[in-house]
Amino acid sequence: MGIQEANMAGNIHGGAIMRLCDEVAAIAAIRHSGHRVVTAAIDRMTFRSPVLVSELVTLSASVNAAWRTSMEVGVRVEKENVWTGERVHTSTAYLTMVALDAEGQPALIPAIAPDTPDAERRAREAQTRRDNRLAEREQLSADRGGRTDPVV
Numbered sequence: 001m002g003i004q005e006a007n008m009a010g011n012i013h014g015g016a017i018m019r020l021c022d023e024v025a026a027i028a029a030i031r032h033s034g035h036r037v038v039t040a041a042i043d044r045m046t047f048r049s050p051v052l053v054s055e056l057v058t059l060s061a062s063v064n065a066a067w068r069t070s071m072e073v074g075v076r077v078e079k080e081n082v083w084t085g086e087r088v089h090t091s092t093a094y095l096t097m098v099a100l101d102a103e104g105q106p107a108l109i110p111a112i113a114p115d116t117p118d119a120e121r122r123a124r125e126a127q128t129r130r131d132n133r134l135a136e137r138e139q140l141s142a143d144r145g146g147r148t149d150p151v152v
Contacts, residue, residue, distance in 0.1 A: 003053050012051040017077060018042070020059055021093040025073035028061035029097035032071060033109040036100050040070060043094040043129050049079070051090055056080040058087075065126035069106035070098045072126040094129060 005016040022039055029037040051057055057079055064072045077091035101107040114120040141147065 001051055001053060001055055001057055006053045010053050012053070012055075012057075014045075014047055017047075017051065017057070017091055018045060018093070020057065021045070021075040021077065021091070022095065024059040024061045025075050025093070025095040025097060028063055028073050029071055029099065032063040032066065032112075033099035033107065035107045035109070037097045038100060039095055040098045041096040041133070043072070043096060043133060045091065045093045047091050049088050049090045051077075051079045054082070056082050057090075062122065063112060064094075064122040065130070066109050066112045067130070069108060070096055071109060071112075072129065073097055074122060074126075094126070096130075096133075 001012045001016070005012045007013055022042075026037055026039070057077060059075055059077050061073050061075045064074045073095050075091075075093040075095065076089065077093070078087050079090050080087045099107040099109045112119075112123065114123045
């Protein structure tokens with residue numbers, strides 16, 4: 001990571017890491033769906049350790065669950081000190097991506113069949129996050145008298 005992404009303390013801005021997560025999640029979602037995709041939500045972004053100028057950042061993404069037109073992509077961020085080789089898990093993000101057809105409408109996507117205990121856990125946790133997100137949306141709408149637009 002370079003100085004252009006850093007704050008005055010020499011840490012890489014969280015927004016720069018979020019942008020990378022969004023790009024990597026989109027690639028994973030495109031590979032899974034075969035469609036162009038848009039980011040519908042960032043469900044959670046946790047920062048465990050700062051990334052400093054000159055550290056190498058590696059991101060890995062996996063589609064944790066796929067529903068009708070949307071999917072959850074988990075992204076793991078690691079930093080590496082290129083001088084020592086030490087690697088540290090710095091961030092985790094969960095993004096909801098929606099596949100779009102040629103007309104820009106939501107497109108049907110293939111389901112995921114988890115084939116390992118880790119994939120089963122990721123799918124189960126993704127479903128929990130989705131259920132919580134939808135329940136929260138429903139509760140907020142009810143609190144607003146049925147309005148779905150956010151009140152700032």
